[in-house]
Amino acid sequence: MSQAAAAPLPPSHREPRTERGRRTHRAILDAAAHEFGTRGYHDTGITHITARAGVALGSFYTWFESKEAVFRALVADLSAQVRDHVGPHVAAAPDGLAAEEAGLAHFLAFARQQKLIYRIIDEAEFVAPDAFRAHYETTAARILTRLQAAAAKGEIRADVSEAHAWAIMGMNVFLGLRYGIWDDSAATTAVAQTANSMLRDGLKP
Amino acid sequence: MSQAAAAPLPPSHREPRTERGRRTHRAILDAAAHEFGTRGYHDTGITHITARAGVALGSFYTWFESKEAVFRALVADLSAQVRDHVGPHVAAAPDGLAAEEAGLAHFLAFARQQKLIYRIIDEAEFVAPDAFRAHYETTAARILTRLQAAAAKGEIRADVSEAHAWAIMGMNVFLGLRYGIWDDSAATTAVAQTANSMLRDGLKP
Numbered sequence: 001m002s003q004a005a006a007a008p009l010p011p012s013h014r015e016p017r018t019e020r021g022r023r024t025h026r027a028i029l030d031a032a033a034h035e036f037g038t039r040g041y042h043d044t045g046i047t048h049i050t051a052r053a054g055v056a057l058g059s060f061y062t063w064f065e066s067k068e069a070v071f072r073a074l075v076a077d078l079s080a081q082v083r084d085h086v087g088p089h090v091a092a093a094p095d096g097l098a099a100e101e102a103g104l105a106h107f108l109a110f111a112r113q114q115k116l117i118y119r120i121i122d123e124a125e126f127v128a129p130d131a132f133r134a135h136y137e138t139t140a141a142r143i144l145t146r147l148q149a150a151a152a153k154g155e156i157r158a159d160v161s162e163a164h165a166w167a168i169m170g171m172n173v174f175l176g177l178r179y180g181i182w183d184d185s186a187a188t189t190a191v192a193q194t195a196n197s198m199l200r201d202g203l204k205p
Numbered sequence: 206m207s208q209a210a211a212a213p214l215p216p217s218h219r220e221p222r223t224e225r226g227r228r229t230h231r232a233i234l235d236a237a238a239h240e241f242g243t244r245g246y247h248d249t250g251i252t253h254i255t256a257r258a259g260v261a262l263g264s265f266y267t268w269f270e271s272k273e274a275v276f277r278a279l280v281a282d283l284s285a286q287v288r289d290h291v292g293p294h295v296a297a298a299p300d301g302l303a304a305e306e307a308g309l310a311h312f313l314a315f316a317r318q319q320k321l322i323y324r325i326i327d328e329a330e331f332v333a334p335d336a337f338r339a340h341y342e343t344t345a346a347r348i349l350t351r352l353q354a355a356a357a358k359g360e361i362r363a364d365v366s367e368a369h370a371w372a373i374m375g376m377n378v379f380l381g382l383r384y385g386i387w388d389d390s391a392a393t394t395a396v397a398q399t400a401n402s403m404l405r406d407g408l409k410p
Binding site: 040042096097100119122123125126133136140147154155156157158160161162163164166167168169170171172173174175177178179182191194195198199200201202203204205 | 245247301302305324327328330331338341345352359360361362363365366368369371372373374375376377378379380382383384387396399400403404405406407408409410
């Protein structure tokens with residue numbers, strides 16, 4: 001993996017330091033998720049976002065320098081939302097394989113709540129390719145770190161590598177698309193159990 | 206899976222019946238792959254495609270009714286190219302697990318040759334969402350069919366299901382992005398072997 005591409009993106013927006021600033025910043029990001037996720041990047045104007053957020057244009061520019069800046073901040077924010085939603089369940093699991101199952105089950109639940117996340121992250125491939133790549137490189141690195149920790153404890157095979165992390169991430173992304181976004185009729189825990197049984201024991205008879 | 210969504214898309218272009226027609230049709234699709242893959246859908250005009258293909262505008266309209274029609278035909282064509290490139294290697298493998306390994310190794314090699322394929326298929330999510338969905342539903346159905354055939358022969362576990370097929374497809378797509386498109390320094394066979402060893406035996410110590 002290119003270390004440069006995996007490094008954090010340069011800041012293009014300011015971080016709020018007061019509670020009031022934090023609320024405005026959050027309202028802008030939530031409005032941006034709705035507008036970019038439903039209209040798409042090109043058909044979204046900054047005024048669509050400020051109108052939905054109920055903030056003045058000046059407030060927008062206090063925090064973000066441009067439409068592209070708020071889009072990039074949104075991709076990083078959604079990436080962090082997944083991490084924060086899934087992380088505690090992964091951390092609470094009894095071992096490394098149970099952690100992957102909990103991670104997938106809660107990712108599926110998150111995708112069902114935040115159905116716009118796929119459209120936004122996927123559009124980043126075209127609008128902000130470095131943010132798209134950083135999202136996946138950061139996520140894969142996080143998976144690899146927990147696989148290596150589980151391997152060190154003897155909970156999973158010792159030879160886990162970057163390719164294992166990318167394989168698991170891809171599995172989760174496509175199960176999320178199929179059972180989170182396109183059709184949410186299956187139980188998230190049943191899908192996670194099926195995938196985890198394959199991850200645990202493999203496909204051998 | 207929704208059967209309606211998995212059904213073939215309605216034809217929006219004619220199929221050539223003569224050798225000369227076939228060559229022109231192929232030249233248009235290859236030119237379309239280059240233009241859509243490098244400029245993106247919105248910045249590509251039909252005249253960019255005809256200029257690159259070296260065909261008259263009238264010839265274009267003999268085969269395709271619009272820019273959207275050629276884009277949709279291209280997504281279906283790339284989907285078929287993957288199937289035709291990978292299929293013989295999958296069919297020649299000694300058993301179901303070796304077939305998945307061969308499939309992944311040859312998919313990685315194909316992605317390295319046709320690096321624009323990800324951009325085109327991924328842009329279909331926005332330009333032709335039904336073609337995007339049909340591509341993945343068709344691919345997953347093909348994987349499930351071969352898993353079920355291998356299970357019937359006792360080569361892999363008997364309980365394989367749609368979720369296994371989507372998990373394997375996701376694994377392959379993300380390994381293709383990481384080791385096919387973004388960084389092609391690793392040996393495709395080594396990546397496929399690592400992923401297949403996980404698929405075969407799982408992650409247990």
